[in-house]
Amino acid sequence: MNEKVNNELNMAAKLLEMSLEDVQTKWSSIVSDNSLDLNIEHELKLGLTLFRQWFTGMKAVKESGKENTGGGLVKTGFGIILGVEDARDYEAYSRDQLVAEYMRDRNAAFNAGKFAYADGNAGDYTISQIMNGELKERKWTKELPESKMEVDGRTIIPIDERKVLPWGGENPQFGYPRPASNWRRNIHFVGEVEGGTPQYWLISAKNDTARDWNVKANEYLFIDLIWDSEKNAAYPVKDTLANVVYNSQVETPRDTSTMPPMRNLVADMLRPKVTGLVNLENYHNTVQSLPAKERIVVTDGNVTNMNMNPNKTGNRTLFISDLNADFSYEDGGYSSTPCWVPPHIDIDFGIGSHVMILGRTSQSRNQETGELRQCSINVFGVIVLDKRGNPVNVQDSGEQYSDWL
Numbered sequence: 263m264n265e266k267v268n269n270e271l272n273m274a275a276k277l278l279e280m281s282l283e284d285v286q287t288k289w290s291s292i293v294s295d296n297s298l299d300l301n302i303e304h305e306l307k308l309g310l311t312l313f314r315q316w317f318t319g320m321k322a323v324k325e326s327g328k329e330n331t332g333g334g335l336v337k338t339g340f341g342i343i344l345g346v347e348d349a350r351d352y353e354a355y356s357r358d359q360l361v362a363e364y365m366r367d368r369n370a371a372f373n374a375g376k377f378a379y380a381d382g383n384a385g386d387y388t389i390s391q392i393m394n395g396e397l398k399e400r401k402w403t404k405e406l407p408e409s410k411m412e413v414d415g416r417t418i419i420p421i422d423e424r425k426v427l428p429w430g431g432e433n434p435q436f437g438y439p440r441p442a443s444n445w446r447r448n449i450h451f452v453g454e455v456e457g458g459t460p461q462y463w464l465i466s467a468k469n470d471t472a473r474d475w476n477v478k479a480n481e482y483l484f485i486d487l488i489w490d491s492e493k494n495a496a497y498p499v500k501d502t503l504a505n506v507v508y509n510s511q512v513e514t515p516r517d518t519s520t521m522p523p524m525r526n527l528v529a530d531m532l533r534p535k536v537t538g539l540v541n542l543e544n545y546h547n548t549v550q551s552l553p554a555k556e557r558i559v560v561t562d563g564n565v566t567n568m569n570m571n572p573n574k575t576g577n578r579t580l581f582i583s584d585l586n587a588d589f590s591y592e593d594g595g596y597s598s599t600p601c602w603v604p605p606h607i608d609i610d611f612g613i614g615s616h617v618m619i620l621g622r623t624s625q626s627r628n629q630e631t632g633e634l635r636q637c638s639i640n641v642f643g644v645i646v647l648d649k650r651g652n653p654v655n656v657q658d659s660g661e662q663y664s665d666w667l
Contacts, residue, residue, distance in 0.1 A: 339455045460527075471500075559621055
């Protein structure tokens with residue numbers, strides 16, 4: 263167990279006059295109920311935060327002399343999901359990197375402890391791996407880990423070769439097989455928690471919740487999460503998806519008629535992220551060195567073109583323009599910004615519609631000339647401000663944009 267965690271559990275047991283075993287059981291429950299991966303720094307910190315909240319509550323109950331009645335870490339929020347990013351399996355990326363290393367120099371990758379060989383047949387495998395510079399071989403009669411791969415005629419198992427985690431702590435998974443998947447997804451939400459002040463929240467989902475996220479955007483709803491108002495962060499629990507309730511479905515819906523229009527709500531909550539299309543490249547240059555979660559952009563424009571045929575990543579393309587910008591007959595009309603729209607976002611509007619876009623900017627170079635292309639937007643939310651017509655395929659400019667990540 264991590265030394266810091268062990269010290270805090272011992273301290274809590276002493277102050278609460280509980281057995282260390284009971285406190286450890288509570289810690290294990292927090293980790294399990296919230297599907298925490300303690301190898302990831304922010305998840306370890308989240309686990310400690312939840313444990314400390316439990317400790318604070320238990321200590322207050324103990325000092326008051328009252329019986330503990332529980333009190334959950336999970337609270338109900340009310341608001342609107344503005345955007346949903348694509349789910350990403352980070353282990354899939356790691357496996358692709360490992361295969362590339364294996365094909366380039368398998369001996370170097372093996373000696374670095376990045377994978378183990380599994381030779382033999384079901385029920386009678388020989389596992390070979392390098393740990394601390396030494397070759398270790400052993401018999402294995404159980405099923406192989408789900409992360410196993412067949413590469414160039416051999417069965418290999420990806421191994422966590424990190425002795426030390428990024429923040430300096432000892433890695434308890436060193437030398438063990440890596441998991442088969444590690445799904446992550448970010449969801450952007452504006453709302454309040456149990457009557458508090460409305461604000462913007464970044465919901466960080468993982469594992470099955472991230473992969474299976476199916477909550478509607480742009481519709482008022484009640485959602486149960488663990489909330490951290492200081493960090494504008496929220497975290498799903500194992501029952502989050504099952505317990506989502508849309509305001510339109512409850513017997514007595516909450517009155518939203520006094521809520522500000524969606525455009526105003528988003529602009530107020532995400533004001534530092536709002537920029538006009540004419541300033542998009544300057545904005546991109548300002549934020550491109552920031553972490554991905556901070557490189558959000560909110561802008562709006564009119565749809566001047568669209569391509570509903572999915573590209574190789576499944577995205578459709580919207581082209582939006584600022585109709586207040588100058589029009590050039592010689593250069594082809596309004597300057598339009600390509601917006602890559604993933605499959606999970608419904609496009610039910612047509613050319614001429616006024617839309618607000620929530621996304622992340624990107625900019626690539628022309629491989630032939632080396633010149634920067636215009637900025638584009640990887641979209642994870644669309645709010646229709648003025649709907650016109652229905653989606654159609656209109657002939658595009660013929661230019662191929664390849665900067666979708």
